[in-house]
Amino acid sequence: MRKIDKQQPPQLFTSWVKEKPTNINQNQRFEQLHEQHQWGIVSALRESLSAEQYYLCAYCCCSISGEQKDTMNEHVEARALAPxxxxxxxxxVASCKNLGQCDNAHKGKPLPLTPLMPECxxxxxxxxxxxxxxxxxxxxxxxxxxxxxxTERNNRALIEKRKNIIQSLLFSEGLDPDDRITLEDDDIVYLLIEELKNIENGKLRPFSPVLINVVNNFK
Structure with missing residues (x-):
């Protein structure tokens, strides 16, 4: 995960929230976004969230586009628990739509550690x-x-995806994943981390927080 610094909501969403009828609660009002086919607001919300996350899923940090095909508007504190x-x-936050993980796995369960906390x-x-x-x-x-x-038993696909991108990065920098103990050049590590923090066209590299986490372990 990467700590998300929340920004201001899109104006379309803010204006719509202010119009909430007094005879319904917040959860019912949110459900009306889809019941009333308010796709412009749903889209504006999804794009705003994705942009403030630099187009990374709030949870697994895979790449998201901010579009309906791969991005979900997700409640960190589930609506079932905090309507x-x-x-x-x-x-x-914006979550990926990968089956069996992130938003699709969260559902109505509590999250004790979230991407809104620096400790994540x-x-x-x-x-x-x-x-x-x-x-x-x-x-x-x-x-x-x-x-x-x-464990691979729980989510082999995500583990393999991360493994491949981690090894590709290390080999591209001339770092041998099997020889970490001998790595003593802190400058290489520092420069690599700075490169992974680089934002291009409003986007971070897919899984960049994961890669930074791994590279930091070389120190």
């Missing part, structure tokens, strides 16, 4: 194998809830 936050923009960048540890490990109890729970790939 009063259904219209709270600070509680909504330190309590998850990624390895060259592509697997992720929780460094705290809440991180372990979150990994299980979102199915972020702690």
């Amino acid at each position: 009063q936050r259904a219209l709270d923009y600070s509680n909504i 960048e330190t309590e998850l540890k990624f390895s060259i194998s592509g697997r992720v490990k929780g460094m705290t109890t809440r991180a372990c729970v979150t990994i299980q809830t979102l199915n972020l790939g702690d």
Whole structure:
């Protein structure tokens, strides 16, 4: 995960929220976005969220386009648990639509560690194998809830995707994944991390927070 710094919601969404009838609650109002086919607002919300996340899924950090085909407006604190936050923009992020993980796995379960917390960048540890490990109890729970790939049995596809992109990056920089202990050149690590933080056309490299996490382990 990467800490998300929430920005202002799109004006279309803000104006629509202000029009909420007094006889319905926030959760019912949010459901009306789809019931009333308010696709312009749904799209504006999805694009705004994706842009503030530099077009990375809030949870697994894969690439998202901000379009309906691969991006979902997702409530961090599930609407089933906190219906009063259904219209709270600070509680909504953009998630990928990959089956069995992220939004699709979250559903109505609580998330003790979220991408709205700075600790999300330190309590998850990624390895060259592509697997992720929780460094705290809440991180372990979150990994299980979102199915972020702690074991191949749980999410082999995501683990393999991360493994391939991690190894490709290391080999491209002349770093041998099997020889980490001998790596002593901090300048290489620093420059690589800075490169991974680079934003081009409003986008971060797919899985860049994962790659930074792995590279930091070389230090």
